[in-house]
Amino acid sequence: MLDAIDRSLLRHWQADATLNSAELAERVGISPGKAARRLARMQDAGVIEGVGAVVDWAALGYSVEVSLRVTLDKTVARAFDEFIEAARGVPEVTEIQTFLGRVDARLNIIARDMPHYHDIYRDRILTLPHIADIEALMQIARIKSEEALPI
Structure with missing residues (x-):
């Protein structure tokens, strides 16, 4: 279901959830639109459940x-x-x-x-x-x- 680009987007986003889709796209080497569409698809599929703050x-x-x-x-x-x-x-x-x-x-x-x-x-x-x-x-x-x- 996930290809190498999806996994790379997820790795970068897990490392820094403050990154927006344009910043993620730059790190992965794809266009911002493509990154946004892939993130939206993974959210719709339930792979990404949400983004939140981690409180100590x-x-x-x-x-x-x-x-x-x-x-x-x-x-x-x-x-x-x-x-x-x-x-x-x-x-x-x-x-x-x-x-x-x-x-x-x-x-x-x-x-x-x-x-x-x-x-x-x-x-x-x-x-x-x-x-x-x-x-x-x-x-x-x-x-x-x-x-x-x-x-």
Whole structure:
């Protein structure tokens, strides 16, 4: 579906999302119109989902990140749906993933400090429906965080 020019456009845009289609075209070696049409085609096809800002939550005063592995009560028919819907409503939950296996979901939580995390955990996480078990993993260091795909 993607040819070498498309992949090159995506590589350059992932590296610097502030580039406009004329700047991308110059880097790839095509006309600005051709670059704009190709980008529009990839957006229409769902290859490019959107362009946004990456905010460093630590710069905003959040110094604690915790990953919670959650096992749900599977005897309840809508446990997954109700848990996910409620977890989406917790502002400090930055990511939700679901799994097959013993662990059903993983929540990524950010907090300003440990007392703030304790409040979030006690008041918002433990009140989520259908939790059978939770395992908390405290992040010590982020070794690699790459959103760009190897195109």
